[in-house]
Amino acid sequence: MTLDEIDRRILAILQQDAGLPLEEIGSRVSLSRNAVWRRIRLMEEAGVIRARVALLDAEALGLGLSVFLMIRTSDHRPDWLERFARATRDLPEILGAYRMTGDLDYLIHARVADVKAYDALYQRLIRRVDLSDVSASFVMEELKDTTALPL
Amino acid sequence: MTLDEIDRRILAILQQDAGLPLEEIGSRVSLSRNAVWRRIRLMEEAGVIRARVALLDAEALGLGLSVFLMIRTSDHRPDWLERFARATRDLPEILGAYRMTGDLDYLIHARVADVKAYDALYQRLIRRVDLSDVSASFVMEELKDTTALPL
DNA sequence: ATTGAAAGGAAATTTTG
DNA sequence: CAAAATTTCCTTTCAAT
Numbered sequence: 001m002t003l004d005e006i007d008r009r010i011l012a013i014l015q016q017d018a019g020l021p022l023e024e025i026g027s028r029v030s031l032s033r034n035a036v037w038r039r040i041r042l043m044e045e046a047g048v049i050r051a052r053v054a055l056l057d058a059e060a061l062g063l064g065l066s067v068f069l070m071i072r073t074s075d076h077r078p079d080w081l082e083r084f085a086r087a088t089r090d091l092p093e094i095l096g097a098y099r100m101t102g103d104l105d106y107l108i109h110a111r112v113a114d115v116k117a118y119d120a121l122y123q124r125l126i127r128r129v130d131l132s133d134v135s136a137s138f139v140m141e142e143l144k145d146t147t148a149l150p151l
Numbered sequence: 152m153t154l155d156e157i158d159r160r161i162l163a164i165l166q167q168d169a170g171l172p173l174e175e176i177g178s179r180v181s182l183s184r185n186a187v188w189r190r191i192r193l194m195e196e197a198g199v200i201r202a203r204v205a206l207l208d209a210e211a212l213g214l215g216l217s218v219f220l221m222i223r224t225s226d227h228r229p230d231w232l233e234r235f236a237r238a239t240r241d242l243p244e245i246l247g248a249y250r251m252t253g254d255l256d257y258l259i260h261a262r263v264a265d266v267k268a269y270d271a272l273y274q275r276l277i278r279r280v281d282l283s284d285v286s287a288s289f290v291m292e293e294l295k296d297t298t299a300l301p302l
Numbered sequence: 303a304t305t306g307a308a309a310g311g312a313a314a315t316t317t318t319g
Numbered sequence: 320c321a322a323a324a325t326t327t328c329c330t331t332t333c334a335a336t
Contacts, residue, residue: 011207015205017203018169018203019169048212049207050205051167051168052168052169052170053206054165055298056200060152060197060199061199061300089294089295092302094295095298097296098290098294099290099291099292101291102287106294107288137251139249139258141249143249143250145248145249146246148243150244
């Protein structure tokens with residue numbers, strides 16, 4: 001699918017606020033609500049728009065601690081990766097898990113209540129997969145954190 | 152604000168799909184659409200629900216490369232942090248920027264088209280702030296990546 | 303091929319019991 | 320908290336560019 005300038009402007013708006021009326025979006029991109037509606041539907045069908053979700057406030061939910069785990073492993077069997085992938089998917093505190101280039105093998109991003117909850121998560125994780133070298137780094141300050149992709 | 156079990160179930164649904172009719176949500180949590188509507192409104196006012204946004208497909212937008220930058224700095228003046236924070240906010244490819252504990256000082260998560268685009272981003276960044284020690288690690292495989300917080 | 307206008311239907315919001 | 324009344328918005332259709 002090829003996106004034109006107007007499509008991108010619509011996406012930019014939707015990335016900020018997916019709850020705006022079509023009328024309002026239309027006026028911002030100078031199009032009728034109808035044209036906007038059809039463009040959005042096409043982009044949804046094409047999969048450019050993956051989902052519309054609510055973003056929650058982690059603090060308000062008592063998840064004040066954001067943590068990154070840098071993982072090095074000696075075990076590179078496909079079976080290990082499968083178990084690791086499954087473990088990360090099963091643990092809801094884990095928001096992101098990535099296989100990386102460079103000297104660290106895997107990176108995990110998680111959100112927990114506090115250091116104690118982090119330790120519980122860590123224990124649950126290593127009970128499911130063998131991790132030789134894990135180092136945790138906690139987020140002291142969030143300078144930026146967005147789901148909006150550059151357009 | 153205190154959330155009960157039903158509030159959490161509503162939030163869990165909204166984190167997955169914020170476009171469902173109140174009727175549907177109501178039937179899933181066995182509540183009238185009206186009760187659901189009021190609970191959602193309260194949670195929006197309380198800031199538990201921060202926003203409703205569209206999540207876009209990075210691949211479809213030609214942003215196939217996800218990269219993490221681990222940054223160490225020797226300059227710890229508040230002025231430096233201010234410039235750094237502003238730079239990360241101004242560069243749309245940067246999705247997340249965090250001040251960390253431990254041996255690495257800052258962590259940046261960015262999304263770009265390819266290695267060439269990464270280099271362009273890197274150049275733009277170091278033109279704005281003095282970075283003594285930067286190491287980039289690219290994402291080879293996304294095992295998990297979600298905006299849904301644990302409830 | 304893509305748009306805008308208008309009609310129709312569905313869902314959200316307000317009001318009331 | 321639920322049910323009905325009201326309003327707003329989404330969706331479809333159709334004509335026009």
